[in-house]
Amino acid sequence: MRAVVADRLGDPSVLQVKEVPTPEPGPGDVVVRVGAAGVNFPDILSVAGTYQHKQEVPFIPGIEGAGTIHAVGNDVRGWKPGDKVIFGVRPGAFAEYARVTRPDAMMRLPEGWSEIEGAGYRVAARTAYHSLVHRAGTRKGDVVLVHGASGGVGLSAVQLAKHLGARVIATGGDDTRLDIVKRHAGADDLVNYRTTDFVAAVKELTGGKGADVIYDPVGGEVLEKSVRAAAYGARLLIVGFTSGGPSKIMSNHVLIKGLTILGVRAGETIARIAPELGLDYVKVLPRLAAQGVMRPHISHRFPMEGVADAFRALIDRQVVGKAVIEMI
Ligand SMILES: NC(=O)c1ccc[n+]([C@@H]2O[C@H](COP(=O)([O-])OP(=O)(O)OC[C@H]3O[C@@H](n4cnc5c(N)ncnc54)[C@H](OP(=O)(O)O)[C@@H]3O)[C@@H](O)[C@H]2O)c1
Numbered sequence: 001m002r003a004v005v006a007d008r009l010g011d012p013s014v015l016q017v018k019e020v021p022t023p024e025p026g027p028g029d030v031v032v033r034v035g036a037a038g039v040n041f042p043d044i045l046s047v048a049g050t051y052q053h054k055q056e057v058p059f060i061p062g063i064e065g066a067g068t069i070h071a072v073g074n075d076v077r078g079w080k081p082g083d084k085v086i087f088g089v090r091p092g093a094f095a096e097y098a099r100v101t102r103p104d105a106m107m108r109l110p111e112g113w114s115e116i117e118g119a120g121y122r123v124a125a126r127t128a129y130h131s132l133v134h135r136a137g138t139r140k141g142d143v144v145l146v147h148g149a150s151g152g153v154g155l156s157a158v159q160l161a162k163h164l165g166a167r168v169i170a171t172g173g174d175d176t177r178l179d180i181v182k183r184h185a186g187a188d189d190l191v192n193y194r195t196t197d198f199v200a201a202v203k204e205l206t207g208g209k210g211a212d213v214i215y216d217p218v219g220g221e222v223l224e225k226s227v228r229a230a231a232y233g234a235r236l237l238i239v240g241f242t243s244g245g246p247s248k249i250m251s252n253h254v255l256i257k258g259l260t261i262l263g264v265r266a267g268e269t270i271a272r273i274a275p276e277l278g279l280d281y282v283k284v285l286p287r288l289a290a291q292g293v294m295r296p297h298i299s300h301r302f303p304m305e306g307v308a309d310a311f312r313a314l315i316d317r318q319v320v321g322k323a324v325i326e327m328i
Helices: 041-048 115-119 120-134 152-163 175-185 198-205 220-229 251-257 266-270 275-291 303-315
Strands: 002-006 016-017 030-039 064-072 084-088 097-100 141-146 169-170 189-192 211-216 230-238 260-263 298-303 322-326
Touching: 002 303, 016 064, 016 303, 030 115, 041 303, 064 097, 064 115, 064 141, 084 097, 084 120, 097 175, 097 220, 115 298, 115 322, 120 152, 120 211, 120 230, 120 266, 120 275, 141 220, 152 169, 152 175, 169 175, 169 198, 175 189, 189 198, 198 220, 198 260, 211 220, 220 230, 266 275, 298 303, 303 322
Parallel strands: 141 169, 141 211, 169 189, 211 230, 230 260, 298 322
Antiparallel strands: 002 016, 030 064, 030 097, 030 322, 064 084
Protein backbone atom coordinates (compact mmCIF):
# COMPACT_ATOMS: atom_id res chain seq x y z
CA MET A 1 0.00 0.00 0.00
CA ARG A 2 0.99 3.67 -0.27
CA ALA A 3 1.58 5.61 2.93
CA VAL A 4 3.06 8.87 4.19
CA VAL A 5 6.25 7.95 6.07
CA ALA A 6 8.48 9.95 8.43
CA ASP A 7 11.92 8.28 8.15
CA ARG A 8 13.39 10.92 10.44
CA LEU A 9 12.07 13.67 12.68
CA GLY A 10 11.97 17.26 11.50
CA ASP A 11 9.94 19.83 9.58
CA PRO A 12 7.15 18.75 7.16
CA SER A 13 9.66 18.28 4.30
CA VAL A 14 10.85 14.98 5.91
CA LEU A 15 7.53 13.32 4.94
CA GLN A 16 7.55 11.04 1.88
CA VAL A 17 4.95 8.85 0.16
CA LYS A 18 6.26 5.26 -0.01
CA GLU A 19 5.18 1.66 -0.70
CA VAL A 20 4.97 -0.22 2.62
CA PRO A 21 3.40 -3.59 3.60
CA THR A 22 -0.41 -3.52 3.94
CA PRO A 23 -1.37 -4.26 7.59
CA GLU A 24 -3.15 -7.51 8.54
CA PRO A 25 -5.65 -7.55 11.42
CA GLY A 26 -4.41 -9.26 14.59
CA PRO A 27 -6.91 -10.79 17.05
CA GLY A 28 -9.27 -8.00 18.15
CA ASP A 29 -8.18 -5.60 15.36
CA VAL A 30 -9.81 -4.31 12.22
CA VAL A 31 -8.11 -2.99 9.09
CA VAL A 32 -9.78 0.03 7.50
CA ARG A 33 -9.44 1.10 3.86
CA VAL A 34 -8.86 4.79 4.61
CA GLY A 35 -10.88 7.28 2.55
CA ALA A 36 -9.52 10.39 4.24
CA ALA A 37 -7.52 11.31 7.34
CA GLY A 38 -7.75 14.47 9.43
CA VAL A 39 -4.65 16.60 10.01
CA ASN A 40 -4.12 17.75 13.60
CA PHE A 41 -1.60 20.05 15.24
CA PRO A 42 -0.23 17.08 17.25
CA ASP A 43 0.78 15.44 13.90
CA ILE A 44 3.11 18.37 13.28
CA LEU A 45 4.55 18.08 16.78
CA SER A 46 4.98 14.27 16.43
CA VAL A 47 6.91 14.62 13.17
CA ALA A 48 9.02 17.39 14.74
CA GLY A 49 9.72 15.12 17.75
CA THR A 50 8.26 17.63 20.23
CA TYR A 51 4.94 15.89 21.07
CA GLN A 52 4.37 14.27 24.47
CA HIS A 53 3.92 10.84 22.80
CA LYS A 54 7.32 10.20 21.15
CA GLN A 55 7.39 8.09 17.98
CA GLU A 56 10.18 5.76 16.87
CA VAL A 57 11.15 6.38 13.23
CA PRO A 58 10.16 5.29 10.68
CA PHE A 59 6.46 5.83 11.35
CA ILE A 60 3.24 6.69 9.53
CA PRO A 61 1.65 9.82 11.08
CA GLY A 62 -2.05 10.61 11.36
CA ILE A 63 -4.29 9.92 14.38
CA GLU A 64 -7.80 9.91 12.89
CA GLY A 65 -9.65 9.08 9.72
CA ALA A 66 -12.73 7.67 8.07
CA GLY A 67 -13.15 4.81 5.64
CA THR A 68 -14.53 1.33 5.03
CA ILE A 69 -13.70 -1.78 7.06
CA HIS A 70 -11.56 -4.04 4.86
CA ALA A 71 -10.78 -6.95 7.20
CA VAL A 72 -11.80 -8.03 10.69
CA GLY A 73 -9.63 -10.04 13.13
CA ASN A 74 -10.77 -12.88 15.39
CA ASP A 75 -12.72 -11.84 18.49
CA VAL A 76 -14.09 -8.63 16.95
CA ARG A 77 -17.79 -8.14 17.69
CA GLY A 78 -20.14 -5.65 16.05
CA TRP A 79 -18.11 -4.78 12.95
CA LYS A 80 -17.91 -6.39 9.49
CA PRO A 81 -16.16 -5.70 6.19
CA GLY A 82 -17.95 -2.96 4.28
CA ASP A 83 -19.01 -0.94 7.36
CA LYS A 84 -18.28 2.79 7.02
CA VAL A 85 -16.48 4.06 10.11
CA ILE A 86 -14.71 6.93 11.85
CA PHE A 87 -11.59 5.63 13.61
CA GLY A 88 -8.62 6.68 15.75
CA VAL A 89 -5.07 5.26 15.68
CA ARG A 90 -1.84 6.04 17.51
CA PRO A 91 -0.66 6.82 14.78
CA GLY A 92 -0.92 5.44 11.20
CA ALA A 93 -3.89 7.13 9.48
CA PHE A 94 -1.99 8.73 6.56
CA ALA A 95 -2.05 5.49 4.57
CA GLU A 96 -4.31 3.56 2.21
CA TYR A 97 -4.99 1.02 5.01
CA ALA A 98 -4.82 1.47 8.79
CA ARG A 99 -4.88 -1.18 11.52
CA VAL A 100 -7.23 -0.13 14.34
CA THR A 101 -6.45 -1.85 17.66
CA ARG A 102 -9.45 -0.35 19.52
CA PRO A 103 -12.45 -1.10 17.27
CA ASP A 104 -14.69 -0.62 20.33
CA ALA A 105 -13.80 3.09 20.17
CA MET A 106 -14.78 3.45 16.49
CA MET A 107 -18.11 4.93 15.44
CA ARG A 108 -20.24 4.55 12.34
CA LEU A 109 -19.93 7.30 9.74
CA PRO A 110 -23.12 9.33 10.31
CA GLU A 111 -25.84 9.19 7.65
CA GLY A 112 -25.25 11.82 4.98
CA TRP A 113 -21.64 12.55 5.95
CA SER A 114 -18.76 12.17 3.48
CA GLU A 115 -15.59 10.34 4.56
CA ILE A 116 -13.87 13.73 4.30
CA GLU A 117 -16.15 15.14 6.99
CA GLY A 118 -15.86 11.99 9.09
CA ALA A 119 -12.08 12.24 8.95
CA GLY A 120 -12.24 15.59 10.75
CA TYR A 121 -14.67 14.70 13.54
CA ARG A 122 -13.13 12.48 16.19
CA VAL A 123 -10.20 14.37 17.72
CA ALA A 124 -11.84 17.79 17.73
CA ALA A 125 -15.19 16.49 18.99
CA ARG A 126 -13.62 14.41 21.78
CA THR A 127 -11.43 17.30 22.91
CA ALA A 128 -14.33 19.78 22.94
CA TYR A 129 -16.65 17.32 24.71
CA HIS A 130 -14.11 16.27 27.34
CA SER A 131 -13.20 19.92 28.00
CA LEU A 132 -16.61 21.55 28.09
CA VAL A 133 -18.69 18.69 29.54
CA HIS A 134 -16.43 16.41 31.62
CA ARG A 135 -13.99 19.04 32.87
CA ALA A 136 -15.79 22.40 32.95
CA GLY A 137 -19.40 21.22 33.38
CA THR A 138 -20.59 23.91 30.97
CA ARG A 139 -24.19 24.94 31.61
CA LYS A 140 -26.95 26.84 29.83
CA GLY A 141 -26.33 30.57 30.22
CA ASP A 142 -22.56 30.31 30.77
CA VAL A 143 -20.42 32.75 28.81
CA VAL A 144 -17.77 30.62 27.07
CA LEU A 145 -14.68 32.29 25.63
CA VAL A 146 -13.13 30.07 22.91
CA HIS A 147 -9.65 31.01 21.75
CA GLY A 148 -8.24 29.87 18.39
CA ALA A 149 -11.89 29.37 17.42
CA SER A 150 -11.23 28.86 13.72
CA GLY A 151 -8.89 25.90 14.40
CA GLY A 152 -9.95 22.25 14.64
CA VAL A 153 -10.53 21.89 18.38
CA GLY A 154 -11.65 25.54 18.61
CA LEU A 155 -14.45 25.33 16.04
CA SER A 156 -15.88 22.16 17.61
CA ALA A 157 -15.87 23.84 21.01
CA VAL A 158 -17.87 26.77 19.62
CA GLN A 159 -20.43 24.38 18.12
CA LEU A 160 -20.73 22.28 21.29
CA ALA A 161 -20.92 25.28 23.63
CA LYS A 162 -23.79 26.69 21.54
CA HIS A 163 -25.53 23.30 21.68
CA LEU A 164 -25.17 23.34 25.50
CA GLY A 165 -26.94 26.69 25.62
CA ALA A 166 -23.94 28.91 26.30
CA ARG A 167 -23.22 32.33 24.91
CA VAL A 168 -19.97 32.05 22.91
CA ILE A 169 -17.32 34.71 22.43
CA ALA A 170 -14.89 33.41 19.77
CA THR A 171 -11.39 34.78 19.29
CA GLY A 172 -9.01 34.35 16.38
CA GLY A 173 -6.34 36.10 14.39
CA ASP A 174 -8.14 36.71 11.11
CA ASP A 175 -11.49 38.41 10.40
CA THR A 176 -12.33 36.33 7.33
CA ARG A 177 -11.78 33.04 9.16
CA LEU A 178 -13.68 34.37 12.19
CA ASP A 179 -16.66 35.13 9.92
CA ILE A 180 -16.83 31.42 9.06
CA VAL A 181 -16.83 30.64 12.81
CA LYS A 182 -19.98 32.73 13.09
CA ARG A 183 -21.67 31.31 9.97
CA HIS A 184 -20.71 27.63 10.42
CA ALA A 185 -20.66 27.32 14.22
CA GLY A 186 -22.96 30.11 15.40
CA ALA A 187 -20.57 32.09 17.64
CA ASP A 188 -22.41 35.03 19.23
CA ASP A 189 -19.49 37.48 19.31
CA LEU A 190 -16.18 37.59 17.44
CA VAL A 191 -12.95 39.19 18.67
CA ASN A 192 -9.78 39.40 16.58
CA TYR A 193 -7.04 39.07 19.22
CA ARG A 194 -4.39 40.30 16.80
CA THR A 195 -6.05 43.69 16.38
CA THR A 196 -8.20 44.06 19.52
CA ASP A 197 -7.55 43.83 23.27
CA PHE A 198 -9.67 40.73 23.93
CA VAL A 199 -9.74 41.32 27.71
CA ALA A 200 -11.41 44.71 27.23
CA ALA A 201 -13.73 43.27 24.58
CA VAL A 202 -14.88 40.39 26.84
CA LYS A 203 -15.42 42.78 29.76
CA GLU A 204 -17.48 45.08 27.55
CA LEU A 205 -19.54 42.24 26.07
CA THR A 206 -20.32 40.81 29.53
CA GLY A 207 -21.08 44.08 31.33
CA GLY A 208 -17.78 43.87 33.25
CA LYS A 209 -18.38 40.30 34.55
CA GLY A 210 -16.02 38.27 32.33
CA ALA A 211 -16.28 34.73 30.92
CA ASP A 212 -17.45 31.73 32.99
CA VAL A 213 -15.53 29.17 30.94
CA ILE A 214 -12.34 29.84 28.96
CA TYR A 215 -11.19 27.23 26.40
CA ASP A 216 -7.61 27.80 25.33
CA PRO A 217 -5.74 25.79 22.66
CA VAL A 218 -3.36 28.74 21.99
CA GLY A 219 -1.39 29.28 25.23
CA GLY A 220 1.40 31.85 25.62
CA GLU A 221 0.26 35.42 26.15
CA VAL A 222 -3.33 34.50 25.28
CA LEU A 223 -3.61 32.25 28.34
CA GLU A 224 -1.81 34.76 30.58
CA LYS A 225 -4.26 37.52 29.60
CA SER A 226 -7.24 35.19 29.86
CA VAL A 227 -7.09 35.24 33.65
CA ARG A 228 -8.06 38.93 33.44
CA ALA A 229 -11.01 38.12 31.14
CA ALA A 230 -12.35 35.51 33.60
CA ALA A 231 -15.47 35.97 35.73
CA TYR A 232 -15.34 35.24 39.47
CA GLY A 233 -15.31 31.43 39.88
CA ALA A 234 -14.51 30.80 36.19
CA ARG A 235 -13.17 27.49 34.84
CA LEU A 236 -10.06 27.85 32.66
CA LEU A 237 -9.37 24.95 30.29
CA ILE A 238 -5.75 24.49 29.18
CA VAL A 239 -6.10 22.62 25.88
CA GLY A 240 -2.93 23.33 23.89
CA PHE A 241 -0.08 25.62 22.96
CA THR A 242 -0.25 26.49 19.26
CA SER A 243 1.40 29.85 19.95
CA GLY A 244 4.59 27.99 20.81
CA GLY A 245 4.76 27.23 24.49
CA PRO A 246 3.41 27.23 28.01
CA SER A 247 2.49 30.35 29.96
CA LYS A 248 2.96 31.80 33.41
CA ILE A 249 -0.35 32.26 35.21
CA MET A 250 -0.36 34.72 38.13
CA SER A 251 -1.41 32.67 41.17
CA ASN A 252 -2.66 35.77 43.01
CA HIS A 253 -5.20 36.35 40.21
CA VAL A 254 -6.27 32.70 40.48
CA LEU A 255 -6.85 33.16 44.22
CA ILE A 256 -8.56 36.56 44.07
CA LYS A 257 -10.98 35.38 41.37
CA GLY A 258 -11.54 31.89 42.81
CA LEU A 259 -10.57 30.32 39.47
CA THR A 260 -10.38 26.63 38.64
CA ILE A 261 -7.55 25.75 36.24
CA LEU A 262 -8.25 22.51 34.34
CA GLY A 263 -5.65 20.65 32.28
CA VAL A 264 -7.23 18.77 29.38
CA ARG A 265 -5.95 15.36 28.23
CA ALA A 266 -8.88 14.06 26.22
CA GLY A 267 -7.52 10.52 25.71
CA GLU A 268 -5.27 10.15 28.73
CA THR A 269 -7.74 11.01 31.51
CA ILE A 270 -10.04 8.28 30.33
CA ALA A 271 -7.23 5.75 29.96
CA ARG A 272 -5.77 6.51 33.41
CA ILE A 273 -8.46 7.58 35.83
CA ALA A 274 -11.97 7.64 34.45
CA PRO A 275 -12.63 4.76 32.03
CA GLU A 276 -16.37 5.14 32.60
CA LEU A 277 -16.25 8.54 30.86
CA GLY A 278 -14.95 6.77 27.73
CA LEU A 279 -18.45 5.37 27.26
CA ASP A 280 -19.56 8.93 26.58
CA TYR A 281 -17.29 9.06 23.58
CA VAL A 282 -18.75 5.82 22.22
CA LYS A 283 -22.39 6.70 22.94
CA VAL A 284 -22.70 10.49 23.02
CA LEU A 285 -20.41 11.54 20.18
CA PRO A 286 -22.29 9.48 17.54
CA ARG A 287 -25.60 10.89 18.84
CA LEU A 288 -24.31 14.46 18.67
CA ALA A 289 -22.98 13.80 15.16
CA ALA A 290 -26.38 12.46 14.06
CA GLN A 291 -27.92 15.72 15.36
CA GLY A 292 -25.39 17.71 13.31
CA VAL A 293 -23.60 19.09 16.39
CA MET A 294 -19.85 19.56 15.72
CA ARG A 295 -20.22 18.67 12.01
CA PRO A 296 -16.72 19.48 10.72
CA HIS A 297 -15.92 22.39 8.44
CA ILE A 298 -13.24 21.21 6.00
CA SER A 299 -11.39 24.15 4.46
CA HIS A 300 -8.45 22.28 2.87
CA ARG A 301 -8.12 18.91 1.07
CA PHE A 302 -4.80 17.45 -0.07
CA PRO A 303 -3.66 14.25 -1.81
CA MET A 304 -1.09 12.11 0.04
CA GLU A 305 1.72 13.80 -1.90
CA GLY A 306 0.53 17.16 -0.53
CA VAL A 307 0.94 16.21 3.13
CA ALA A 308 3.76 18.74 3.71
CA ASP A 309 1.52 21.49 2.27
CA ALA A 310 -1.26 20.36 4.61
CA PHE A 311 1.07 20.70 7.62
CA ARG A 312 2.17 24.14 6.38
CA ALA A 313 -1.45 25.28 6.02
CA LEU A 314 -1.90 24.60 9.77
CA ILE A 315 1.43 26.18 10.70
CA ASP A 316 0.59 29.27 8.59
CA ARG A 317 -2.86 29.57 10.27
CA GLN A 318 -4.78 29.14 7.00
CA VAL A 319 -7.16 26.34 7.99
CA VAL A 320 -10.73 26.91 9.17
CA GLY A 321 -11.87 23.80 11.03
CA LYS A 322 -9.93 20.95 9.47
CA ALA A 323 -7.52 20.04 6.68
CA VAL A 324 -7.72 16.43 5.42
CA ILE A 325 -5.54 14.08 3.39
CA GLU A 326 -7.52 12.12 0.78
CA MET A 327 -6.35 8.58 0.04
CA ILE A 328 -8.87 7.70 -2.66
N1 LIG B 1 -5.59 18.58 25.26
C1 LIG B 1 -6.00 17.71 24.36
O1 LIG B 1 -6.51 16.63 24.68
C2 LIG B 1 -5.82 18.08 22.92
C3 LIG B 1 -6.42 17.33 21.89
C4 LIG B 1 -6.24 17.76 20.57
C5 LIG B 1 -5.46 18.90 20.30
N2 LIG B 1 -4.86 19.55 21.33
C6 LIG B 1 -4.03 20.76 21.12
O2 LIG B 1 -4.89 21.81 20.72
C7 LIG B 1 -4.14 22.73 19.94
C8 LIG B 1 -4.91 23.01 18.66
O3 LIG B 1 -4.92 21.86 17.83
P1 LIG B 1 -5.70 21.90 16.42
O4 LIG B 1 -5.44 20.58 15.77
O5 LIG B 1 -7.08 22.38 16.62
O6 LIG B 1 -4.86 23.03 15.66
P2 LIG B 1 -5.30 24.04 14.51
O7 LIG B 1 -6.46 23.48 13.75
O8 LIG B 1 -4.08 24.39 13.77
O9 LIG B 1 -5.86 25.32 15.30
C9 LIG B 1 -5.09 26.05 16.16
C10 LIG B 1 -5.44 27.53 16.11
O10 LIG B 1 -4.48 28.19 16.95
C11 LIG B 1 -4.33 29.54 16.52
N3 LIG B 1 -2.94 29.96 16.63
C12 LIG B 1 -2.52 30.95 17.41
N4 LIG B 1 -1.19 31.10 17.32
C13 LIG B 1 -0.76 30.18 16.43
C14 LIG B 1 0.52 29.87 15.87
N5 LIG B 1 1.63 30.52 16.25
N6 LIG B 1 0.60 28.87 14.95
C15 LIG B 1 -0.51 28.19 14.58
N7 LIG B 1 -1.76 28.45 15.07
C16 LIG B 1 -1.87 29.44 15.98
C17 LIG B 1 -4.82 29.57 15.07
O11 LIG B 1 -5.93 30.46 15.01
P3 LIG B 1 -5.71 32.02 14.69
O12 LIG B 1 -4.80 32.11 13.51
O13 LIG B 1 -7.08 32.49 14.41
O14 LIG B 1 -5.10 32.61 15.93
C18 LIG B 1 -5.28 28.16 14.74
O15 LIG B 1 -6.47 28.14 14.02
C19 LIG B 1 -2.77 22.09 19.72
O16 LIG B 1 -1.85 22.66 20.65
C20 LIG B 1 -3.00 20.64 20.02
O17 LIG B 1 -1.83 19.98 20.45
C21 LIG B 1 -5.04 19.18 22.62
